[in-house]
Amino acid sequence: MKKIGLILIGLIMLLAVVTLVRAQTLTERTSGKILLQVEEHGEAWYVYPLDGFRYYLGRPDDAFTLMRELGLGVNNENFDNFNGKAPERLAGRILLKVEDLGKAYYVKPEDLSLHYLGRPLDAFNLMREMGLGITTTNLMQITIAPLSQTEGFVDCGQTEINGEEYKVGLTCINQKFAICQPATYLATVDLGEFGGLVSYEYKIIGLEPGGCLMQTQYIQNPNPEWIKKKLVCHYDNTATLSEAHGEVFDRLWGEKIIGNCTGELAAILTAE
Known part of the structure; x- marks a missing residue:
């Protein structure tokens, strides 16, 4: 039995090593590349x-802001010496011409050619055109940057929808939602004679296949049965948070389809 146990432990360790090597190899193969998650929403x-x-x-x-943050500054002389093709050591890098208004260029890893990124939308479209399709399983083998995974939750505040601070809180939570960074946000609206105060808490748990894993709940609601009943769903973070939340509620409450949602509020919304 002891011998069998040692063999099993050895096999487990071997599988762990193989998985690690595969992940390292995949990371190396995709270094500097744009990856498109083909099994989700691209x-x-x-x-x-x-x-x-x-x-x-x-x-x-x-995307444009991130690319510039990760960019490498080069002067005009060095850039001109490239003659349209960067050296191998710069494969996949974003180059910023610091002496020419900070113009950004992407070095395509396959052939080291330089591609001007221009305006945000032009840059985004160009990067997607040069993107490499990847399955969600393979993508998950490449570690997410600390920018997208943080310990704890960013507090985007508590704001009234008609208040001045609303835009600040909404901007904060939408920025975190775009990268599925853990964060919380509490929005309150006064419905007046139609129901009084309604407060809804959004909590971004993190990135999952299919978008952001969200936990939400009513803190205040005219219907006491809805208060503090949790709703856990995957939200499509290619849209804004309000748009994604609207799609989830339309599916649950309007179409009575629970989909990938769980929690007491999901059961309540699909039952009525």
């Missing part, structure tokens, strides 16, 4: 050559 990810992490590109403005 979400785009950038594998940064310097750390091997994958960064979620989100919407055009988000």
